[in-house]
Amino acid sequence: MNTSRCLAALGLSAALSLSVSAEAEGAAADELFRELVEEEELGALEPLFSDGFESGNASVWNPGPGPTQNCPFTPAPGTGFFTLNSGLTDYVVRLPVGYDVENPTPRRLLVALHGCGDTALNFAGWAAAPFVLRPTLDYIVISIGGRDGQCWNLADATWVDAAIADVSSCFYVHQKEIVLAGFSSGGGLAYKMATDDAAAFAGVLIENSSLSSVVGSGNVDAVLGAAAWKIHIGHTARTGDDVYPIASVQADWTKMLNHAFPLQSRAIPGEHGDVATDWEGFLIPLMATWAAP
Template sequence: MLRRLFTLLVVAALGLAATGTAVAAGGGHRHRADLSVQGGSVTLSGTTLAGSFRVKAKRSARAKATTAALHVRAGGRDVVAGSFAVKAVRPGRTRTVSVSVPLPASLPAGPAQLVACADEGRRLRERSETNNCRAVGTITVPTVSSVPNDPIAFEPDTVLQLSSGVTDYWLTVPPSYDASHQTPTTLFVWLHGCGGEGRYDIYDVSPGGAAQSWIALSVGGTEGGCWDVDTDGAKVSAAIASVKTHFNIDPRAVVLGGYSSGGDLAYRTAFYDARSFAGVLAENTSPFRDTGSSASQSIAAASWRFNVVQLAHLQDDTYDIATVRQETGVLEAAGFPVTLVERPGKHYDAGTVPDLQSVLLPYLRAGWRAPA
């Protein structure tokens, strides 16, 4: 009798322990943060998307700092117009996100939906991942001619410093450019590496004279520092939108390029707004490792398989050649036209800029075209 009573007590204790564990596990799930977009309004004014939306943390738990984003959905495409840092949100409280970003280039004309997402890239472990996004407006994307509406005076082969309203940028115009602004021209957008400056890098991508058939643009906004791959894409988009108001840019012949950290941002921007770009020219970087987006996420985001030329240096101890080979191999297996060029050299040395000029820049004459 005593043995049976002891057995029953042990079984009951084990049952209570299992129930407690289940409650704890369930309670842990219930107390995860849960962010959502509560509402907002964003409209199109000229070529600028402006307004705001509200991000709320449900009462379950405090939400750590994260990134929100505004998407434009048009003609079967989903393009991120801008990313925004969101500070930590206490339970039950909201934060207002202000929006003022250019309308992404190369969107199809017609109706479009604006969608705000509270935790872009799913950085947080949330109670629910299905309630992050909400529509905050509808717009009509206008049919836009590439002829600039605010042409400016220029001297060929002379560096111009301009402002997008978001950041400064530097550009050069080749002698072959049609001064009447009636002929569309290739645009090469260059992003410097950590410690670099756009005002100096513009000279590296502007050989000038007959050797240059493209408008070169070097984006500023993080002079002397590194790019933030989660938020600085807006600086790139703003610079491109700005230069299109001054010069006739072929919307299907915009090529992104970057060195090191700039290459990271070039890849990230191209994957998530692929139809705006004909290709990527990258030096001493890698397609995924430091882009804030995994290989599967980036490839899934790309709406077309754009052209890629990756220049790597064999003694680079920042982006080792084994990783570069592996990641470009993944890109190629996914159907991207990839050219990997390997050269002797370190991450930065006397050959870095000459190799950029002799290996990468000639591809700007390859006739790459983004989809119509």
């Protein structure tokens, strides 16, 4: 496993993962991807819902309004990341390849929430817009700041909403193609927002976290039943995770499937801090055609 990326998942050093040369990181990613294809996947469910909206179909609905202001930015050389402020917190941004600021077209938005101890910039670099995807990146990335080096609180959902609204005023975000993503603590907040306000999101991508950790195991069925629609879910878990035990995670998955949510999940060997190529190799590709009804 690429040691610097594992440390990045634990949030120990933003500089560590971002200092790796492009050539070395690319080679390491290729090696990790070969390992990934040998790992066991638990399966997927893609039902056709009663309203005719089939899981996996890209949105045919109006993408919503385009940007309403000109937001100056200077991408960092080599990575393309830059920082904006929503009025509540900073957030890190990366635009898709070929995005035309003067004549923009609507793009999918990935909203990233790091784990405890990590930072917005670091998480953007190893998870939300990983090196191997950057040459062909076709979605807008924002990674929420305000809790760098810390864990998230559920009340921080207001910061996330503010960042989504702000980036939508600066760039053309397709309002039916907004996807939440989170690792560990960030995954808990992403799950909570995705179920509380499902109508606002196309889906949620989760690594090493759980829904029951934020709503309580006895409340999962009620939370799923109250969701505005059966939102897309992609989730990778580790069988040796001692923070989010696999038995609890899989119990959540069973309830999601029982409620006919389009869950795509896998449990693979490893511990809580292990990440491998989860994002570029499994999670991010899942969202390519996700859209809210």
